[in-house]
Amino acid sequence: MSLRESLRVAMQALRANRLRSALTTLGVLIGVLSVVLLVAIGQGARSEITGAIEGLGSNLLFVLPGDGDFGGGPQRSSFVADDIERVDRSLPGGEGRAAGYVIGAEAVQAEGNRFNATVFGITENYLGVVDRTIARGQSLSRSDVATGRRVAVLGASSAETLFPGQDPIGRTVSLGAIRYRVVGVLERVGTTAFGPDVDRQVLIPISAAQRLFGSTRVDAIFVRAESTVGIEADREAARSALAERLEEDEFSVVSQDEIIGVVGDILQILTWVLAAIAGISLLVGGVGVSNIMLVSVSERTREIGLRKALGARTRDITRQFLFEAVALTGLGGVVGLALGIGAAELVAAFAPVPAEVTWWSIALALGVSVLVGLVFGVLPARRAGQLDPVTALRHE
Amino acid sequence: MSGQDPAVDDAPLLTADDVTRVYTLGRDNEVHALRGVSFTVDRGEHVAIVGSSGSGKSTLLNLLGALDRPTSGHVRYHGRDVRDMDDAELARLRNGSIGFVFQSFQLLPRLTALDNVILPLVYRSSSPRERRERATAALEQVGLADRITHRPGELSGGQQQRVAIARALVTEPALLLADEPTGNLDTRTGEEIMTLLEELHRDRGTALVVITHEAEVAARAARRIELRDGRIVTEVAA
Ligand SMILES: Nc1ncnc2c1ncn2[C@@H]1O[C@H](COP(=O)(O)OP(=O)(O)O)[C@@H](O)[C@H]1O
Ligand SMILES: [Mg+2]
Numbered sequence: 004m005s006l007r008e009s010l011r012v013a014m015q016a017l018r019a020n021r022l023r024s025a026l027t028t029l030g031v032l033i034g035v036l037s038v039v040l041l042v043a044i045g046q047g048a049r050s051e052i053t054g055a056i057e058g059l060g061s062n063l064l065f066v067l068p069g070d071g072d073f074g075g076g077p078q079r080s081s082f083v084a085d086d087i088e089r090v091d092r093s094l095p096g097g098e099g100r101a102a103g104y105v106i107g108a109e110a111v112q113a114e115g116n117r118f119n120a121t122v123f124g125i126t127e128n129y130l131g132v133v134d135r136t137i138a139r140g141q142s143l144s145r146s147d148v149a150t151g152r153r154v155a156v157l158g159a160s161s162a163e164t165l166f167p168g169q170d171p172i173g174r175t176v177s178l179g180a181i182r183y184r185v186v187g188v189l190e191r192v193g194t195t196a197f198g199p200d201v202d203r204q205v206l207i208p209i210s211a212a213q214r215l216f217g218s219t220r221v222d223a224i225f226v227r228a229e230s231t232v233g234i235e236a237d238r239e240a241a242r243s244a245l246a247e248r249l250e251e252d253e254f255s256v257v258s259q260d261e262i263i264g265v266v267g268d269i270l271q272i273l274t275w276v277l278a279a280i281a282g283i284s285l286l287v288g289g290v291g292v293s294n295i296m297l298v299s300v301s302e303r304t305r306e307i308g309l310r311k312a313l314g315a316r317t318r319d320i321t322r323q324f325l326f327e328a329v330a331l332t333g334l335g336g337v338v339g340l341a342l343g344i345g346a347a348e349l350v351a352a353f354a355p356v357p358a359e360v361t362w363w364s365i366a367l368a369l370g371v372s373v374l375v376g377l378v379f380g381v382l383p384a385r386r387a388g389q390l391d392p393v394t395a396l397r398h399e
Numbered sequence: 400m401s402g403q404d405p406a407v408d409d410a411p412l413l414t415a416d417d418v419t420r421v422y423t424l425g426r427d428n429e430v431h432a433l434r435g436v437s438f439t440v441d442r443g444e445h446v447a448i449v450g451s452s453g454s455g456k457s458t459l460l461n462l463l464g465a466l467d468r469p470t471s472g473h474v475r476y477h478g479r480d481v482r483d484m485d486d487a488e489l490a491r492l493r494n495g496s497i498g499f500v501f502q503s504f505q506l507l508p509r510l511t512a513l514d515n516v517i518l519p520l521v522y523r524s525s526s527p528r529e530r531r532e533r534a535t536a537a538l539e540q541v542g543l544a545d546r547i548t549h550r551p552g553e554l555s556g557g558q559q560q561r562v563a564i565a566r567a568l569v570t571e572p573a574l575l576l577a578d579e580p581t582g583n584l585d586t587r588t589g590e591e592i593m594t595l596l597e598e599l600h601r602d603r604g605t606a607l608v609v610i611t612h613e614a615e616v617a618a619r620a621a622r623r624i625e626l627r628d629g630r631i632v633t634e635v636a637a
Contacts, residue, residue, distance in 0.1 A: 004522055012521070019509045309505050312466055313566070314494020314522035317486045392466045396505065 124212020328380025
């Protein structure tokens, strides 16, 4: 029997049991759909987060507390305000390319409106280094930072929440018991699903923030290299400047690319874990196919006996049932893929979670669904092929 | 058929040589369905097999049709032992040389009469068009030209058996094996079916081995073999 003939016979049998075929396919369909969708979400998260890091602008160096092992979680910072100066002065070709910050959460309020903001205490170069621009008013000045003046720059959302429909410049916001005069509002960055909402920040001079938080800590220092080629020189300069004061394991200098690499790797692993979890449902779908194929073989025992009496070889019968199994899972794969892509588009459009369908998840879903059909179809198909024609024909 | 080998060509269509068949049901539970049966069927012969229920008739027919292998002894087609054939050879033999007609018709209920008749042609290389033409011709020959799109459930018992006969003859086999082909039919319809089988045998020169209960049917055969307890007790040439 030709392959085409086997396929035709298999489709004929599936059509004869439409509902059952559909339900069996559903198991595989759900499996493929979840693989495609979860992988899309995992990939979406990966590109969004790495995108957010890239969004800080290119050629950035991060001077971070600890020995640079991200797996160990956040590490206690030993940086103080002088270290920012120390790094900045060490950089070749002029000052003003290093900025430091301290971060904290504080309730902010103004004229009866309040919310919990991310408070950034920054040095005057910070906005330039991370590539943020002022929409209205002005930035924090060197003297603001030097004197710990009580002035604030608001993120776009912060400004809207505290002063709806009003111009916040010149008005006052309170962080705890302390009042700050608003001098500027930042350009909107836009929402991201992961990480802090940068539009809900309140920025104040780092000296004022240290007083507010009751600490002399500096959380991190950022350096903007003048070009890609300058990164290594800057890294060396920052390292040796800090090494004068700190132990080697108290700080590390990493580039943006390195962070993107590490974070990207972690999220790639997360994607694979999601794919594996979704793969389990595909496996369950496969078991369902196996089960139904066994039922089908037993129901059609007489048909198998008859086909053998009429000249079917063992392999003709085996192939027929294998094709049936693969047709079931293949159909589930195609429809599941289509729905998975659709669901990913919906998620991307309406949910705050990004989703990105990748070609490899498509290939994987289709390949695996066909493979599932083969693997889980083999047992029933072999059982069918090996039936003894006389016994099969006598079967009731 | 095996034209290169004159010795084989001279052999009878089919020989059974001291054939036994033992069904093992349990450790100490063996059924000796056939206890040493020998006979030959020549090309174009008409043989009736009679005997009471349980005497081993169906067992014998299954062995003759290469659906089963004897416990001992030999079944040979054109001198070639079925025991030596592999799965593919057996399939080719059943497909090319043998046509089965069963008591219970054995039609596939979800297929039309035409597709049921096409079934054996699926296992040989021919174009779909050629298959349809041959199957249609076979259905015409059994008088069902106007029923080709009906499914078995929409046909009477006699019509279903006609479809089954069309399926058996569509491959133009050298041998028709019929196991109580009229057993599920009323007397008149049964006679029509037997007449049809005998016509095919006569017109096409197809050898016909038929198991039957009816004395008149058996009487019309050229040879009558009676089985009792798995042995041939009488073999009468008419
Ligand atoms: N598949 C089988 N397994 C066990 N016993 C069988 C099987 N087929 C037939 N028999 C037994 O073999 C004997 C002959 O059966 P069968 O050839 O069907 O007789 P007949 O067709 O003459 O009625 C009976 O005793 C029957 O019970
Ligand atoms: Mg019988």
